[in-house]
Amino acid sequence: xxxxxHHPMSAASRFIRLVLGExxxxxxxxxxxxxxxxxxxxxxxxAATLPVLVEDNGPAIVGGTVAAEYLDETRGAFQRxxxxxxxxxxxxxxxxxxxxxxxxxxxxxxxxxxVRERVFxxxxxxxxxxxxxxxxxxxxxxxxxxxxxxxVGWLAESRNWLSGTRLSYADLAAAxxxxxxxxxxxxxWDEEPxxxxxYMRMKSRPSFRPFLAERVRGIPPVAHYGExxx
Amino acid sequence: xxxxxHHPMSAASRFIRLVLGExxxxxxxxxxxxxxxxxxxxxxxxAATLPVLVEDNGPAIVGGTVAAEYLDETRGAFQRxxxxxxxxxxxxxxxxxxxxxxxxxxxxxxxxxxVRERVFxxxxxxxxxxxxxxxxxxxxxxxxxxxxxxxVGWLAESRNWLSGTRLSYADLAAAxxxxxxxxxxxxxWDEEPxxxxxYMRMKSRPSFRPFLAERVRGIPPVAHYGExxx
Numbered sequence: 088x089x090x091x092x093h094h095p096m097s098a099a100s101r102f103i104r105l106v107l108g109e110x111x112x113x114x115x116x117x118x119x120x121x122x123x124x125x126x127x128x129x130x131x132x133x134a135a136t137l138p139v140l141v142e143d144n145g146p147a148i149v150g151g152t153v154a155a156e157y158l159d160e161t162r163g164a165f166q167r168x169x170x171x172x173x174x175x176x177x178x179x180x181x182x183x184x185x186x187x188x189x190x191x192x193x194x195x196x197x198x199x200x201x202v203r204e205r206v207f208x209x210x211x212x213x214x215x216x217x218x219x220x221x222x223x224x225x226x227x228x229x230x231x232x233x234x235x236x237x238x239v240g241w242l243a244e245s246r247n248w249l250s251g252t253r254l255s256y257a258d259l260a261a262a263x264x265x266x267x268x269x270x271x272x273x274x275x276w277d278e279e280p281x282x283x284x285x286y287m288r289m290k291s292r293p294s295f296r297p298f299l300a301e302r303v304r305g306i307p308p309v310a311h312y313g314e315x316x317x
Numbered sequence: 318x319x320x321x322x323h324h325p326m327s328a329a330s331r332f333i334r335l336v337l338g339e340x341x342x343x344x345x346x347x348x349x350x351x352x353x354x355x356x357x358x359x360x361x362x363x364a365a366t367l368p369v370l371v372e373d374n375g376p377a378i379v380g381g382t383v384a385a386e387y388l389d390e391t392r393g394a395f396q397r398x399x400x401x402x403x404x405x406x407x408x409x410x411x412x413x414x415x416x417x418x419x420x421x422x423x424x425x426x427x428x429x430x431x432v433r434e435r436v437f438x439x440x441x442x443x444x445x446x447x448x449x450x451x452x453x454x455x456x457x458x459x460x461x462x463x464x465x466x467x468x469v470g471w472l473a474e475s476r477n478w479l480s481g482t483r484l485s486y487a488d489l490a491a492a493x494x495x496x497x498x499x500x501x502x503x504x505x506w507d508e509e510p511x512x513x514x515x516y517m518r519m520k521s522r523p524s525f526r527p528f529l530a531e532r533v534r535g536i537p538p539v540a541h542y543g544e545x546x547x
Contacts (some may be wrong), residue, residue, distance in 0.1 A: 145407055149417075152417070154410075157406050177378075184380065189381075191421075
């Protein structure tokens with residue numbers, strides 16, 4: 088039995104949900120608000136970051152990239168052509184580079200800021216860091232987002248999937264981040280038609296379906312969010 | 318032939334040098350100043366982060382954790398009891414969690430700030446971000462360092478090595494970060510005797526030796542830096 092501590096607006100959490108969906112694994116979801124520093128959650132992960140995966144009563148598997156490695160070792164390795172991490176070390180390194188790009192670099196430059204300012208601050212109490220959104224942080228993140236979407240478009244142009252010829256963790260990591268930004272209406276799809284074409288393919292996968300119906304309290308998604316052809 | 322693009326004050330770079338040292342691999346070092354955004358370096362890694370590992374004329378292996386996975390797959394897997402990543406998925410997840418802790422979380426809360434304010438800013442031109450150190454950033458990083466050293470002490474108390482019974486990537490990642498902070502005289506060793514005992518063991522390993530003789534231009538190390546018993 089797999090349990091995932093997650094938040095719907097955490098890109099790394101969505102990434103692991105996509106991986107589990109692709110591998111046909113059932114998972115019990117526990118929603119966490121990391122800023123509340125719940126004791127039982129801190130005992131699982133003193134860094135208070137998401138996601139945290141637990142299998143049966145095993146040790147906590149902490150973080151998106153660490154959980155993805157665990158799932159490759161315990162599931163992916165037996166999936167043959169549906170494996171989401173390549174076989175060759177050089178190709179695996181490229182998939183991991185891009186996964187880190189979308190869950191690390193893009194998260195630190197775009198996703199985390201926009202989610203914090205536009206979503207989490209509404210729910211946080213003042214002593215947890217709540218309050219009005221910081222307009223300059225939002226502006227900087229939006230500017231960075233343009234570069235990241237250009238990079239997605241460039242990858243989609245040069246390759247069939249973002250890391251090469253096959254669907255991989257790189258696509259799932261990118262789609263996880265982009266789906267959150269799309270929910271918030273932050274993506275200028277007209278500017279990046281190739282990124283849009285790639286994202287439509289991602290959106291139509293069964294693993295993606297749960298996201299399309301998911302709603303964040305108090306924040307309705309952009310009008311086209313649930314549409315496969317937008 | 319392995320080539321590592323690195324900087325002596327980059328914890329992730331030192332981490333990979335330690336891994337290579339433990340596995341007895343020779344490597345050619347190329348020192349990079351990422352803030353200069355050298356074209357050939359950006360072509361290897363558009364994120365302009367360190368380290369970048371290149372084997373023969375293969376693709377760039379970007380980042381400390383990605384390079385560590387590559388080295389596990391191409392070297393570690395054949396090392397038997399000297400392998401630095403465990404065999405069991407659950408144990409591998411714990412080693413990876415701690416590696417990310419020291420190269421990700423600690424870097425973002427401590428190491429990167431102190432290095433930037435105390436080392437890089439001296440070398441940077443004004444338009445690259447150079448200038449006088451930011452006293453409040455230094456203060457915040459020093460406060461965070463106390464918590465991280467307490468965590469190292471706690472791990473060293475509860476386990477033989479930081480992730481369990483055997484030397485692993487977790488120890489090398491922690492030692493890489495700590496060695497930089499120790500060079501800068503930032504570690505209050507008296508406060509954490511168990512962390513000190515662990516670090517003395519790390520320092521006496523042959524893989525560590527190159528660091529003890531290394532000097533950063535314009536910044537002499539703290540007096541005890543090169544001593545194995547300090």
